[in-house]
Structures are given as structure tokens and as C-alpha cells.
Amino acid sequence: xxGPLKFRVKHLYKTxxxxxxxxxxxxxxxxSRLHASFLRHKDVKNPEEVEALIAKGEYVVKELEALxxxxxYRTLKKRYYDS
Amino acid sequence: MSGLRVIVGCKRVxxxxxxxxxxxxxxxxxxxxxxxxxxxxxxIAVEEAVRMKEKKLASEVIAVSCGPTxxxxxxxxxxAMGADKSIHVEVDAATYENLQPLHVAKxxxxxAQEEKADIVFTGKQAIxxxxxxxxxxxxxxxxxxxxxxxxxxxxxxxxxxxxxxxDGGLETIKVKVPAVLTADLRLNEPRYATLPNIxxxxxxxxxxxxxxxxxxxxxxxxxxLKVEDPPVRQAGSKLDSVESLxxxxxxxxxxxx
Numbered sequence: 001x002x003g004p005l006k007f008r009v010k011h012l013y014k015t016x017x018x019x020x021x022x023x024x025x026x027x028x029x030x031x032s033r034l035h036a037s038f039l040r041h042k043d044v045k046n047p048e049e050v051e052a053l054i055a056k057g058e059y060v061v062k063e064l065e066a067l068x069x070x071x072x073y074r075t076l077k078k079r080y081y082d083s
Numbered sequence: 084m085s086g087l088r089v090i091v092g093c094k095r096v097x098x099x100x101x102x103x104x105x106x107x108x109x110x111x112x113x114x115x116x117x118x119x120x121x122x123x124x125x126x127i128a129v130e131e132a133v134r135m136k137e138k139k140l141a142s143e144v145i146a147v148s149c150g151p152t153x154x155x156x157x158x159x160x161x162x163a164m165g166a167d168k169s170i171h172v173e174v175d176a177a178t179y180e181n182l183q184p185l186h187v188a189k190x191x192x193x194x195a196q197e198e199k200a201d202i203v204f205t206g207k208q209a210i211x212x213x214x215x216x217x218x219x220x221x222x223x224x225x226x227x228x229x230x231x232x233x234x235x236x237x238x239x240x241x242x243x244x245x246x247x248x249x250d251g252g253l254e255t256i257k258v259k260v261p262a263v264l265t266a267d268l269r270l271n272e273p274r275y276a277t278l279p280n281i282x283x284x285x286x287x288x289x290x291x292x293x294x295x296x297x298x299x300x301x302x303x304x305x306x307x308l309k310v311e312d313p314p315v316r317q318a319g320s321k322l323d324s325v326e327s328l329x330x331x332x333x334x335x336x337x338x339x340x
Contacts, residue, residue, distance in 0.1 A: 018278045024100070065275045075099055076123055076210075076268055 012057045019064045086142025089132040092205035094122040095157040124206020128266040130273040133165030151176045162284035163276035170290045181303035188220030193297035207265040218265035228258040231265040
């Protein structure tokens with residue numbers, strides 16, 4: 001894999017790892033799944049395929065941020081406001 | 084006016100998703116090894132202040148936290164979200180057990196004066212003690228107007244228009260600046276602090292102070308007698324007819340027979 005792509009993949013991995021710290025099922029659960037999924041694609045060489053996988057990873061980042069935001073909002077709303 | 088200077092109070096609390104456990108000796112809750120994070124309402128205040136800066140309404144956002152060394156993590160999160168600098172007012176762990184909103188309000192008031200702040204922004208209440216007092220006390224000490232439970236803040240000529248969430252619905256008020264604001268849940272959705280921003284935040288200035296620097300005595304004004312779990316909810320019972328319900332109510336003396 002070429003330089004800039006490798007950098008972006010590593011950056012994606014680090015971002016997801018950081019996000020995993022708040023995962024409801026626990027950091028260890030998240031980390032092992034994350035590691036396994038990146039390992040599954042370790043032999044992908046085609047730059048286009050790599051780009052597609054990176055895009056998928058970035059989508060997961062957005063999904064996680066949305067999950068955390070909604071979870072927090074809903075918990076606080078339930079705790080502090082009559083419905 | 085050129086850019087408001089905003090102080091944001093951030094409290095480090097036990098993370099909202101953690102199940103709270105009372106210590107066996109009933110003197111408090113277990114905090115050792117428990118995940119902590121910034122009070123969610125304070126996150127909302129930080130987000131609002133940063134958005135004001137992005138809209139060029141605010142010129143500087145300063146995050147402040149009172150407590151032990153770990154509070155610096157909370158301040159770094161605030162700076163990762165966009166605060167320009169932070170102030171850590173160090174209070175040792177033992178004193179922190181009895182630190183109350185009045186102490187914090189006195190400190191925040193002094194910080195606001197020293198930093199020539201235009202706005203003091205905090206969350207409406209902390210999710211651990213649920214006091215809902217700090218913002219109001221700061222306003223009283225500084226003799227500033229207060230707009231609490233803010234769900235919308237707009238800059239207008241002569242001050243701010245704030246929509247407040249109150250029991251009956253929404254109330255819109257106008258306050259002159261300088262003012263104290265407290266953030267309610269629907270004010271905004273805070274951004275998640277990304278890794279690159281957390282790295283950048285390490286380079287932002289963090290001043291380390293003590294309550295004595297502000298002439299505030301943080302000695303305890305109260306002592307905790309007992310901390311207990313809430314009582315276990317009694318199971319209800321299902322009745323099959325109106326007659327049996329009325330009979331049960333009469334038995335319990337709740338309805339005259």
C-alpha cells in the first residue's frame with residue numbers, strides 16, 4: 001500500500017480505537033472486533049478498494065458519534081424531564 | 084462590542100452511563116477506578132461558547148474547573164472542543180469531598196472578574212449532586228443578570244435574547260451583558276472531541292491556580308452524615324375488578340367507608 005493511503009488507514013484505525021473507549025459493550029469488545037475487521041482486509045492492494053474500505057470506516061465513525069450523542073441525549077431526557 | 088469573553092465552568096463527574104454504587108461504609112459513592120467525564124450540561128455550555136466564537140460573537144473561550152489533578156483531563160476535553168485556554172483551580176481530594184456550589188461560585192466569580200469576562204456559562208446542574216445552584220450563585224455574587232435553563236441564545240443589540248425552558252413551556256428574556264447563563268439539554272448537540280483536536284489541545288495553555296489565589300476559603304460548610312441507595316421499589320399488584328380496587332382502598336383507609 002502506498003504512503004498516503006497507509007497513513008490514512010492508520011489514522012482511521014486510531015480514530016476508531018479512540019471512539020471505542022465509550023462503546024456501551026466495553027472497550028475490549030470493541031477493540032477486538034476492530035482489530036479483527038482490519039486484519040481481514042490486510043492483503044487488499046488495489047487503491048480503489050482501499051479507498052472504499054476507508055470510506056466505510058469513516059461511515060462507522062459517523063455512526064458511532066451519532067450513537068453516543070443519541071444515547072446521552074435520551075438518557076438525560078429520561079432522567080431529568082417528565083414525559 | 085468586539086467579541087465577548089466567555090468563561091465556561093466544567094465539572095468532572097462520574098460518567099452518565101456508569102451504574103453508581105454506594106460505598107459499604109455509606110459515607111459516599113465509589114469513585115476509585117470509575118469512569119469520569121465532563122458533566123453533560125457543561126459540555127453543552129462549552130459547545131455553545133465555541134459556536135459563539137465560530138460565529139465571531141465571542142472572542143475567547145476559557146474553560147475553568149475546580150478539583151483534584153484529574154480535572155485537567157476534563158479541561159483538555161473542553162479545549163479539544165474549541166476552548167482557547169483553561170484554568171485548573173486545584174483542590175485536594177479530601178477538601179473536594181466537601182466542595183459545594185457556594186465555594187465554586189465564589190471562585191468562578193473571582194475568575195470572571197480577573198479575566199474580564201462578559202459571560203459566565205455553566206451547565207444547569209451537575210449530574211452527580213443535582214444542585215442547580217452554581218450559576219445562580221455566581222450571578223448573585225457578581226450582581227449580574229442571569230438567564231438559566233437556556234435552550235436558545237442569540238446576540239442582539241444591547242445584550243442577549245435567551246429562550247428558557249420553564250415548567251409552563253418556554254420563556255424568552257433579554258439580558259444585558261455581562262451575564263450568567265446556564266445550559267439546558269436542548270440548547271445544542273455537543274461535538275465529539277476528535278483525536279487530532281485532543282492532540283492540539285495539549286499545546287493550549289492551562290493555568291494552574293489554587294482557591295487561595297482568589298482569596299476563597301474552601302473549608303467545608305457541611306458534613307455528609309449518610310449516603311444510601313434509594314429504597315427498592317415495592318412491586319405493585321394487579322386487581323381484577325373495580326370492586327376489589329375499592330375494597331383495597333377502603334382497607335388502606337384511603338377512601339371513607
